[in-house]
Amino acid sequence: xxxxxxxxxxxxxxxxxxxxxxxxxxxxxxxxxxxxxxxxxxxxxxxxxxxxxxxxxxxxxxxxxxxxxxxxxxxxxxxxxxxxxxxxxxxxxxxxxxxxxxxxxxxxxxxxxxxxxxxxxxxxxxxxxxxxxxxxxxxxxxxxxxxxxxxxxxxxxxxxxxxxxxxxxxxxxxxxxxxxxxxxxxxxxxxxxxxxxxxxxxxxxxxxxxxxxxxxxxxxxxxxxxxxxxxxxxxxxxxxxxxxxxxxxxxxxxxxxxxxxxxxxxxxxxxxxxxxxxxxxxxxxxxxxxxxxxxxxxxxxxxxxxxxxxxxxxxxxxxxxxxxxxxxxxxxxxxxxxxxxxxxxxxxxxxxxxxxxxxxxxxxxxxxxxxxxxxxxxxxxxxxxxxxxxxxxxxxxxxxxxxxxxxxxxxxxxxxxxxxxxxxxxxxxxxxxxxxxxxxxxxxxx
Ligand code: ATP
Numbered sequence: 038x039x040x041x042x043x044x045x046x047x048x049x050x051x052x053x054x055x056x057x058x059x060x061x062x063x064x065x066x067x068x069x070x071x072x073x074x075x076x077x078x079x080x081x082x083x084x085x086x087x088x089x090x091x092x093x094x095x096x097x098x099x100x101x102x103x104x105x106x107x108x109x110x111x112x113x114x115x116x117x118x119x120x121x122x123x124x125x126x127x128x129x130x131x132x133x134x135x136x137x138x139x140x141x142x143x144x145x146x147x148x149x150x151x152x153x154x155x156x157x158x159x160x161x162x163x164x165x166x167x168x169x170x171x172x173x174x175x176x177x178x179x180x181x182x183x184x185x186x187x188x189x190x191x192x193x194x195x196x197x198x199x200x201x202x203x204x205x206x207x208x209x210x211x212x213x214x215x216x217x218x219x220x221x222x223x224x225x226x227x228x229x230x231x232x233x234x235x236x237x238x239x240x241x242x243x244x245x246x247x248x249x250x251x252x253x254x255x256x257x258x259x260x261x262x263x264x265x266x267x268x269x270x271x272x273x274x275x276x277x278x279x280x281x282x283x284x285x286x287x288x289x290x291x292x293x294x295x296x297x298x299x300x301x302x303x304x305x306x307x308x309x310x311x312x313x314x315x316x317x318x319x320x321x322x323x324x325x326x327x328x329x330x331x332x333x334x335x336x337x338x339x340x341x342x343x344x345x346x347x348x349x350x351x352x353x354x355x356x357x358x359x360x361x362x363x364x365x366x367x368x369x370x371x372x373x374x375x376x377x378x379x380x381x382x383x384x385x386x387x388x389x390x391x392x393x394x395x396x397x398x399x400x401x402x403x404x405x406x407x408x409x410x411x412x413x414x415x416x417x418x419x420x421x422x423x424x425x426x427x428x429x430x431x432x433x434x435x436x437x438x439x440x441x442x443x444x445x446x447x448x449x450x451x452x453x454x455x456x457x458x459x460x461x462x463x464x465x466x467x468x469x470x471x472x473x474x475x476x477x478x479x480x481x482x483x
Pocket of ligand 1: 213215225226227229230299302341342343
């Protein structure tokens with residue numbers, strides 16, 4: 038595993054962001070569990086995406102559809118045929134299996150053995166619904182969340198009186214029986230997607246306009262949360278690489294420790310999905326434009342992002358190592374210091390509350406302050422070990438602010454607030470803390 042990736046994996050485990058699933062049984066390939074801090078980070082990422090889609094604009098609404106759907110959905114969408122398959126090859130000697138497009142040579146990368154000819158391997162995960170394990174009861178765990186959006190497109194459109202162009206956003210789990218899961222949480226068989234389907238007029242110029250619009254919007258979302266421009270790029274899909282539903286596709290790629298790789302897809306899906314569902318279900322999914330009186334099946338511009346991939350991007354961007362440390366007064370100043378420079382909106386813990394002594398009046402005041410702040414922000418109280426060590430523990434999990442309560446606080450009703458990034462300390466009146474943090478937390482400019 039890449040050296041830098043290994044550091045991130047270690048930190049994630051040590052500080053309780055991510056653990057291997059079923060670890061006491063030796064783990065379960067490609068499955069991971071998010072610990073407390075990981076769950077907080079994941080929730081913050083999802084919340085920022087959700088807000089950017091449904092709260093900060095008028096034309097996108099949200100949905101939470103069922104993971105299990107009628108099997109006909111997957112037949113109509115084309116996921117049960119070759120379109121949603123990867124080319125698989127097997128080593129004749131060690132029987133390891135590989136995704137053909139990940140191999141650079143014709144020999145087995147593990148033992149050098151000869152490989153079988155390629156075989157199409159469908160990625161849908163089969164399951165049974167009900168007590169009869171026969172073909173009639175077979176359905177699939179959803180391979181992408183957006184099919185739930187197509188299933189609800191008409192109901193949402195009509196119940197909310199939506200006019201094209203409009204979008205539907207959804208966050209949820211998807212499942213693919215990947216041949217080669219890899220790079221920690223980057224490619225797993227169970228994963229979460231943040232998908233938005235934007236329904237537009239089929240006119241090519243309008244479609245292109247929206248495609249370019251969403252491409253920029255999505256790039257700006259990552260930039261706005263602190264990802265460096267030089268670590269992001271778009272890659273256009275070649276004709277022979279396009280997914281079965283796509284007319285045009287761009288990958289938004291990030292410069293991962295192992296090289297450039299996809300974090301999100303921007304796709305022009307044309308009318309592939311709605312037309313197929315209309316045909317297979319016999320239902321009319323067309324739209325009558327009230328202005329032009331034209332009737333058409335809307336085309337779809339999709340933005341499809343992976344939650345875990347965003348997690349890795351924000352983690353890799355935030356991970357900072359300082360040889361010799363920043364806090365030269367600590368005993369351990371020869372060691373490396375690690376801090377995560379998360380945007381405050383993403384940081385799992387926003388404010389750490391650290392009394393300088395375990396004496397009762399300080400502890401009481403610190404707890405009182407925490408009680409007030411935790412109404413608005415995720416806080417953590419820590420009174421054990423030296424203040425230097427406590428700062429470092431918080432830096433390592435990306436807490437943007439530490440607040441220390443000292444004996445002077447009892448007299449002057451002020452506390453010291455230390456910023457993670459600048460290590461600058463300010464004395465702030467306790468009564469002003471909520472206002473102070475409100476200003477700091479909502480933007481990256483602090
Ligand atoms: P890849 O080429 O990496 O297999 P894909 O092109 O099949 O991905 P899409 O179908 O476009 O991926 O899915 C949209 C997004 O969903 C991806 O950009 C990624 O963020 C996320 N995603 C897809 N498959 C996985 C997976 N197996 N594990 C984690 N995230 C995934």
